[in-house]
Amino acid sequence: MIRSLLIGAMGLASVACAHAQKEDVPPTPFVIPAENIATSQALKETALKSDLALDIITDLTTKVGPRLAGTPQEEKARTWGVEKFKELGFENVRVEPFELDLWTRGRSVYEEVTLTAPYPQPLYAISLGGGAATPEEGTEASVAYFKSYDAFKANTETDVTGKIVFVGDRMTAARTGEGYGWANRKRRDAWIMAEDRGAVALFIRSVGTSSNRFAHTGMMSFPEGRRPNIPALSVSNPDADQIERISATGEDMKIRLKTFAGWRGKSMSGNVIGEIVGRENPEEIVIIGGHLDSWDTGTGALDDGAGVGITMAAAKLIADLPEKPRRTIRVVLFGAEEVGLVGARAYAKERMEDETLDNHVIGSESDFGAGEVWRFGSNVGADALSAMDAIGRELAPLGIIRGNNKSGGGPDMMPLQAAGVPMGRLDQNGEDYFEFHHTPNDTVDKIEKSELQQNVAAWAMFTYLAAELDVDYRAGREEE
Amino acid sequence: MIRSLLIGAMGLASVACAHAQKEDVPPTPFVIPAENIATSQALKETALKSDLALDIITDLTTKVGPRLAGTPQEEKARTWGVEKFKELGFENVRVEPFELDLWTRGRSVYEEVTLTAPYPQPLYAISLGGGAATPEEGTEASVAYFKSYDAFKANTETDVTGKIVFVGDRMTAARTGEGYGWANRKRRDAWIMAEDRGAVALFIRSVGTSSNRFAHTGMMSFPEGRRPNIPALSVSNPDADQIERISATGEDMKIRLKTFAGWRGKSMSGNVIGEIVGRENPEEIVIIGGHLDSWDTGTGALDDGAGVGITMAAAKLIADLPEKPRRTIRVVLFGAEEVGLVGARAYAKERMEDETLDNHVIGSESDFGAGEVWRFGSNVGADALSAMDAIGRELAPLGIIRGNNKSGGGPDMMPLQAAGVPMGRLDQNGEDYFEFHHTPNDTVDKIEKSELQQNVAAWAMFTYLAAELDVDYRAGREEE
Numbered sequence: 001m002i003r004s005l006l007i008g009a010m011g012l013a014s015v016a017c018a019h020a021q022k023e024d025v026p027p028t029p030f031v032i033p034a035e036n037i038a039t040s041q042a043l044k045e046t047a048l049k050s051d052l053a054l055d056i057i058t059d060l061t062t063k064v065g066p067r068l069a070g071t072p073q074e075e076k077a078r079t080w081g082v083e084k085f086k087e088l089g090f091e092n093v094r095v096e097p098f099e100l101d102l103w104t105r106g107r108s109v110y111e112e113v114t115l116t117a118p119y120p121q122p123l124y125a126i127s128l129g130g131g132a133a134t135p136e137e138g139t140e141a142s143v144a145y146f147k148s149y150d151a152f153k154a155n156t157e158t159d160v161t162g163k164i165v166f167v168g169d170r171m172t173a174a175r176t177g178e179g180y181g182w183a184n185r186k187r188r189d190a191w192i193m194a195e196d197r198g199a200v201a202l203f204i205r206s207v208g209t210s211s212n213r214f215a216h217t218g219m220m221s222f223p224e225g226r227r228p229n230i231p232a233l234s235v236s237n238p239d240a241d242q243i244e245r246i247s248a249t250g251e252d253m254k255i256r257l258k259t260f261a262g263w264r265g266k267s268m269s270g271n272v273i274g275e276i277v278g279r280e281n282p283e284e285i286v287i288i289g290g291h292l293d294s295w296d297t298g299t300g301a302l303d304d305g306a307g308v309g310i311t312m313a314a315a316k317l318i319a320d321l322p323e324k325p326r327r328t329i330r331v332v333l334f335g336a337e338e339v340g341l342v343g344a345r346a347y348a349k350e351r352m353e354d355e356t357l358d359n360h361v362i363g364s365e366s367d368f369g370a371g372e373v374w375r376f377g378s379n380v381g382a383d384a385l386s387a388m389d390a391i392g393r394e395l396a397p398l399g400i401i402r403g404n405n406k407s408g409g410g411p412d413m414m415p416l417q418a419a420g421v422p423m424g425r426l427d428q429n430g431e432d433y434f435e436f437h438h439t440p441n442d443t444v445d446k447i448e449k450s451e452l453q454q455n456v457a458a459w460a461m462f463t464y465l466a467a468e469l470d471v472d473y474r475a476g477r478e479e480e
Numbered sequence: 481m482i483r484s485l486l487i488g489a490m491g492l493a494s495v496a497c498a499h500a501q502k503e504d505v506p507p508t509p510f511v512i513p514a515e516n517i518a519t520s521q522a523l524k525e526t527a528l529k530s531d532l533a534l535d536i537i538t539d540l541t542t543k544v545g546p547r548l549a550g551t552p553q554e555e556k557a558r559t560w561g562v563e564k565f566k567e568l569g570f571e572n573v574r575v576e577p578f579e580l581d582l583w584t585r586g587r588s589v590y591e592e593v594t595l596t597a598p599y600p601q602p603l604y605a606i607s608l609g610g611g612a613a614t615p616e617e618g619t620e621a622s623v624a625y626f627k628s629y630d631a632f633k634a635n636t637e638t639d640v641t642g643k644i645v646f647v648g649d650r651m652t653a654a655r656t657g658e659g660y661g662w663a664n665r666k667r668r669d670a671w672i673m674a675e676d677r678g679a680v681a682l683f684i685r686s687v688g689t690s691s692n693r694f695a696h697t698g699m700m701s702f703p704e705g706r707r708p709n710i711p712a713l714s715v716s717n718p719d720a721d722q723i724e725r726i727s728a729t730g731e732d733m734k735i736r737l738k739t740f741a742g743w744r745g746k747s748m749s750g751n752v753i754g755e756i757v758g759r760e761n762p763e764e765i766v767i768i769g770g771h772l773d774s775w776d777t778g779t780g781a782l783d784d785g786a787g788v789g790i791t792m793a794a795a796k797l798i799a800d801l802p803e804k805p806r807r808t809i810r811v812v813l814f815g816a817e818e819v820g821l822v823g824a825r826a827y828a829k830e831r832m833e834d835e836t837l838d839n840h841v842i843g844s845e846s847d848f849g850a851g852e853v854w855r856f857g858s859n860v861g862a863d864a865l866s867a868m869d870a871i872g873r874e875l876a877p878l879g880i881i882r883g884n885n886k887s888g889g890g891p892d893m894m895p896l897q898a899a900g901v902p903m904g905r906l907d908q909n910g911e912d913y914f915e916f917h918h919t920p921n922d923t924v925d926k927i928e929k930s931e932l933q934q935n936v937a938a939w940a941m942f943t944y945l946a947a948e949l950d951v952d953y954r955a956g957r958e959e960e
Binding site: 058062063064065066108109110111112119120121122124211212213214237238241242245246297298299440441443444445446 | 538542543544545546588589590591592599600601602604691692693694717718721722725726777778779920921923924925926
């Protein structure tokens with residue numbers, strides 16, 4: 001159901017041109033009304049001087065800190081979120097609760113892992129989300145070394161019964177972060193192969209580009225609800241180097257580990273929502289946000305305090321305008337993203353059930369740290385492309401190039417996007433994101449204020465224009 | 481006792497000129513014989529392509545790893561050192577043992593420290609060398625916050641009885657590393673003030689420039705043999721930021737800590753020595769080296785595996801020359817440097833007792849990581865300056881400027897230097913040294929091979945020329 005029609009002179013021109021295009025006549029580009037350009041410029045100037053996003057992130061990470069999904073810390077974060085939204089003057093502030101399966105690390109964020117043979121020394125490693133505990137006294141076993149995920153998968157002859165399987169693969173740093181998916185394969189399902197082949201534990205080289213001795217944690221995947229019976233740990237890159245060097249000597253290598261990780265039954269999480277109600281079409285929603293939960297070792301400043309701070313601050317700057325935008329801006333601080341987009345799925349499911357999904361005219365999440373925005377992508381109907389290009393031209397002076405129209409809107413947007421909600425995307429420079437991601441080093445001091453301000457500027461401009469311009473972002477889609 | 485006299489044409493010219501200088505006639509500069517220049521050039525070329533230093537450091541950190549003074553790990557390092565010297569063909573390989581007071585961290589390198597109020601979250605902190613243990617169940621107390629060492633010293637009114645004293649001060653990074661001493665004051669003796677004023681523990685902001693959550697450890701000072709009865713811990717910089725932010729709110733802040741650190745009575749350490757015996761004046765010694773012990777959290781790659789690797793490799797390249805240098809090159813891998821130059825003092829004491837101290841014609845230690853050498857300093861007699869300047873001119877193409885004649889020769893050279901042994905100094909770029917120093921991140925992957933090779937080149941050239949040239953490095957000193 002499309003509530004927004006292309007009305008008004010520019011909108012009609014746009015439609016005409018989209019049709020004209022089919023006859024190879026160049027379309028007239030969408031033109032943003034001058035007063036809207038002026039407003040978006042003013043938002044930019046304010047944002048580039050605003051401390052608000054950094055204040056929000058500092059407050060969240062100082063007063064709540066780590067906030068693993070389903071724990072009392074995440075609950076505290078929801079209370080914080082509600083209070084912060086109210087303090088900033090958002091409307092319709094509420095929590096939408098949902099249930100989830102709780103996994104926790106157990107006693108401490110410091111897990112004891114020691115190389116015991118042939119060259120004893122402490123290792124720095126951390127349980128992966130979803131992994132099982134060792135017995136109370138720990139586990140000690142020889143290491144079966146596989147240099148890569150592919151090598152482990154291919155080599156089914158090596159007997160790993162009773163052994164600790166170690167799987168390599170180094171992540172490549174990139175502005176786009178695209179090295180992550182490949183390096184992450186071993187985190188997702190290597191535990192299944194290891195367990196099926198009789199291993200007592202899985203160790204993987206830390207997914208992440210850091211030469212730091214903090215290992216990268218993260219959730220594993222659980223096909224058909226199956227859960228690991230073995231511990232699964234990530235080993236810091238320098239320690240993985242050590243394991244690789246020793247493996248090359250051919251000597252028997254032993255590791256002792258102790259972890260208290262495990263699944264703890266059902267628990268509650270929730271999405272925290274605040275709105276700026278639209279002045280003309282309040283039922284139409286531009287949805288933006290980040291996720292509120294974080295991993296338990298750091299304080300979740302970059303992942304995703306940054307997304308929370310950027311989108312809350314951008315919306316607040318828009319709320320401070322003399323006139324609210326035409327549509328409603330809904331800021332959602334999703335719960336339980338890290339453990340499998342649980343909050344995002346709950347959010348989308350509810351909108352499918354109450355049939356308000358199509359009210360979501362466009363969406364976007366900020367969940368890639370606090371590096372500067374360098375590219376503006378989209379995923380809209382063909383007839384809305386010219387309008388997105390026009391928004392892109394406004395963003396360009398911030399150093400942002402126009403990306404393609406095949407972008408995802410961010411992890412928590414996936415269920416909405418799959419259900420047909422159009423997306424915008426403000427791609428951040430992720431060159432150093434995986435230096436800190438999912439480690440204790442994800443703390444607020446890693447944020448460069450000027451880069452954060454550039455993010456807020458881009459988000460304020462995009463969100464305002466998306467909410468204000470008379471564009472149907474679904475227009476021209478095949479299915480329409 | 482000066483065994484080396486200024487003999488030969490250039491030497492005599494030098495002496496003549498030194499005398500002439502007093503009458504304001506410019507001295508004829510010392511000229512290095514052409515064949516020695518050719519040899520030092522050849523050493524440079526070989527060194528810049530050599531993997532030996534990196535191989536040595538990798539071997540030491542892989543097979544031994546952390547090697548805290550007085551522990552079995554340091555003993556294993558001595559065995560490693562003896563074997564490595566022999567494998568490389570050094571002569572007179574031996575260990576000179578000495579006794580020391582042993583301090584260890586206790587159960588684990590992972591120490592549990594938690595901020596319990598007002599905003600509970602784990603902190604990353606580590607006991608300072610020499611600190612005491614908490615009771616088995618840990619200690620919890622309110623924090624008395626002092627922004628700096630000076631503030632703690634000056635503010636004697638604040639009652640810290642039963643509290644945890646926190647002392648700030650941020651270290652400034654510098655190529656020379658000179659921010660270390662100032663920032664280190666709180667590590668040295670703040671425990672005495674804290675203990676005397678009734679505190680239950682001392683916490684300091686990590687000395688070190690890293691934004692990493694690994695805190696910088698290191699030995700405290702113990703005037704008159706007094707030892708702490710309270711735990712003393714270093715808190716990572718991001719966690720110290722957290723403590724500072726909370727302190728600014730004025731709320732009561734509580735920390736719980738658990739450490740098993742303590743003094744363990746007497747133990748043994750030792751200096752490991754290998755030589756290249758001089759062809760003409762074997763009794764004259766050019767002493768170079770690094771220290772073998774390291775802190776227990778990292779693997780001591782930079783501190784001081786690098787010094788061990790650089791000086792062993794440089795000496796080995798000299799040993800491989802068709803002809804040994806005139807004097808003996810003695811490479812000393814000192815024990816127990818980190819805990820108070822115990823090995824260096826033992827070495828110097830023995831040479832004072834057996835009256836061989838004056839045989840040490842010049843010395844230098846490499847103990848500042850693996851950053852490239854950028855400055856060549858010295859501490860020699862006035863009449864030897866021209867020769868040092870000439871060596872400096874040979875080093876210049878490596879990007880090394882000539883420093884002054886007031887340099888120290890490195891920590892383990894201090895007792896020798898105090899007893900009158902002349903010194904050379906190859907200053908390394910320490911801009912990022914304190915990113916890794918005394919933390920788990922001191923691992924071999926932090927070493928840039930090309931920079932290490934430049935070090936070996938500079939050390940091979942300096943050591944060869946120092947051992948070969950017909951110069952009395954004490955000549956022209958006031959006391960002579």
